[in-house]
Amino acid sequence: MIYTKGSPALERGGETLQVTVDVVIFTLFDDDLHILLVRRGPAGAEQWALPGGMPRPDEGLEAAAQRILAAEAGPSEVYLEQLYTFGDPDRRPEGRVITVAYLAAVPADQAAALNCGSDLGWYSVYALPPLAYDYGRIVNYALTRLRYKLEYTAVGFELLPQAFTLTELQSAYEIVLGEELDKRNFRRKILRAGVIEPSGNYRSGEGRPARLYRYREDAVAEVKARRLFP
């Protein structure tokens, strides 16, 4: 018999088993990739944590992540995916907590609380404040995953406003990947992929106005990358 019934939390020596859902929320502004953090602990010895909480009794894990995201960052209709579940017994000194981490990407123009209170803030992933517990590991994991997905899927657009120029798009890729890309190759490849289309408008600024593009909702983000093995 594999599954035991009963009340496991109590049977296990009285230890409580907490499950939390934490969300790593990425956004892109000021030429930098940011995540949302909440402050914990007293000023002076302050530490930062990911927004999170416990799933409610009748709430699925993804629904909980969605709720947390909406509460802290504002928008709905954003990119959200399960990242990983962290459950080492000694993650936290006060007791065992199993955390189901999610990754979210929101466009900066939808991200509420861009200049939010001192308990909540966007921080560059390249200059993070001290994080509590093993949050650093979770953030690293999320960043690795975001970079990976950026190359093989269309997540990149989830970080941008609805209309964007090709230069802005390229810049977004460069910021997240931490790597420079060739302008002509970038444009050829992204246009040939057929995932974006001109919106018909232009954006003026310094120099020649740039054509605006939008992501094609009907785009098949068919990720047919080359196989490593036969």
Next chain:
Amino acid sequence: MIYTKGSPALERGGETLQVTVDVVIFTLFDDDLHILLVRRGPAGAEQWALPGGMPRPDEGLEAAAQRILAAEAGPSEVYLEQLYTFGDPDRRPEGRVITVAYLAAVPADQAAALNCGSDLGWYSVYALPPLAYDYGRIVNYALTRLRYKLEYTAVGFELLPQAFTLTELQSAYEIVLGEELDKRNFRRKILRAGVIEPSGNYRSGEGRPARLYRYREDAVAEVKARRLFP
């Protein structure tokens, strides 16, 4: 304040919150891809489940998966990765269970219990018996992930014995992917990748003896597949 302390399992209306770890264990024999299932329920209306259990108080999630794997399938030193966490509130009628699913791949010659009791058995993923709850979904998810990883990483070798012929390797790929591959292209590509080396021995059978290969432990399974996006 995001995290509440106390005894959440009781505070939440007396509902207990169970966390289990389940493992989808793949192996390859008889020209077919199999997973290990355990029987639950009475004969006649029997249903099958994935091997699983609760993590012990001082045991990490991966450690729990390793323990379950060792107990049911025998070997250690096998491929094991976290798959996904399933936590819909209505997964099970008897109460809420959050399941952290793992994916394992073991070579058939290490898989104990190949002809095990009637409570435990290997089943072809292409002909599964009736599964309890949402196990079907978990198995599908695992199969999708296995196929995906097969193409871009070196998991394939985890399903094979230490020494294998190129024909056996190709056959393994074909069985898992459900697709035929070209012999010459397969060989050129796998050899050029530098992940296997001849063991020096040969296997005799019908026809010309086949050269045996082994997986190179020092192989950099550098997955440099083509980017979809720039």
Next chain:
DNA sequence: ACAAAAGTGTTGAGAGTACACCCATGC
């Protein structure tokens, strides 16, 4: 007219794909 950013093509190298025959052994 000039500064500033947008936009545009070509070429060489490497990888993918399709395809058919000879080789070594056991019986």
Next chain:
DNA sequence: GCATGGGTGTACTCTCAACACTTTTGT
């Protein structure tokens, strides 16, 4: 000697990567 599975090479196409100049606007 023949059946059985093992092993090998080539030609075409496509994608990648490297690389520099012209165009359009605002001041």
